[in-house]
Amino acid sequence: MRRNAKSRGAVEAAVRSAAVLGIMAALAVSAAPAQAPGGPGAATPGVENPRRAWQDWTLNCQGCHRPDGHGSAGAAPDIAGSVARFLRVDGGRDYLGRVPGVATSPLSSRDLAEVLNWMLWRFDPADIPANFQPFTAEEIDRLRTRPLRNEASQVRRELLKKIDRTPIR
Numbered sequence: 001m002r003r004n005a006k007s008r009g010a011v012e013a014a015v016r017s018a019a020v021l022g023i024m025a026a027l028a029v030s031a032a033p034a035q036a037p038g039g040p041g042a043a044t045p046g047v048e049n050p051r052r053a054w055q056d057w058t059l060n061c062q063g064c065h066r067p068d069g070h071g072s073a074g075a076a077p078d079i080a081g082s083v084a085r086f087l088r089v090d091g092g093r094d095y096l097g098r099v100p101g102v103a104t105s106p107l108s109s110r111d112l113a114e115v116l117n118w119m120l121w122r123f124d125p126a127d128i129p130a131n132f133q134p135f136t137a138e139e140i141d142r143l144r145t146r147p148l149r150n151e152a153s154q155v156r157r158e159l160l161k162k163i164d165r166t167p168i169r
């Protein structure tokens, strides 16, 4: 009996936190960002539909990365103002497509390519290299067949060291 009461408590707590997340998602909806580089109406390279990209982020990524990309302790790193720096170093671009949260996402490769391109422009436009070519569905298809697993954080650490040693182009 006691055990049942305890697990019911746990379920209720889970339902309550799911409800809170739902409210947060609804709040985020009313503050839809999706500002294209170059101002409203300008096209974002590799983002066919900014609204869809933003919704995909809201439903599939922001639970860990938060609406503003600042991450959450223990769940996901802060990517705001830094994520595009991975594009500067060898292996960094592949890492963005192979990191578990991306590679194992239920999103299609087309939608993932779009949300990655959107994310780069949304959270770190200043670090996008001038010669950046947007991710494509084909590239994501290829990268996600080799998802990173437990080694992801090690790969991340090594890339960050490389980034620190690489002068800004």
Ligand code: HEC
Pocket: 057, 060, 061, 062, 063, 064, 065, 075, 076, 077, 078, 079, 083, 096, 099, 100, 101, 102, 105, 107, 115, 116, 119, 152, 153, 156
């Ligand atoms: C369950 C939590 C979680 C979800 C959901 C998630 N991520 Fe992540 N993400 C992480 C963690 C943790 C890392 C750090 C690498 C690692 O250890 O996996 C990371 C790393 C990243 C990185 C590399 C940036 C860096 O600083 O390492 C990108 C880009 C990224 N995630 C994008 C996404 C996108 C896009 C989605 C949605 C399709 C997503 N993530 C969903 C937890 C998550």
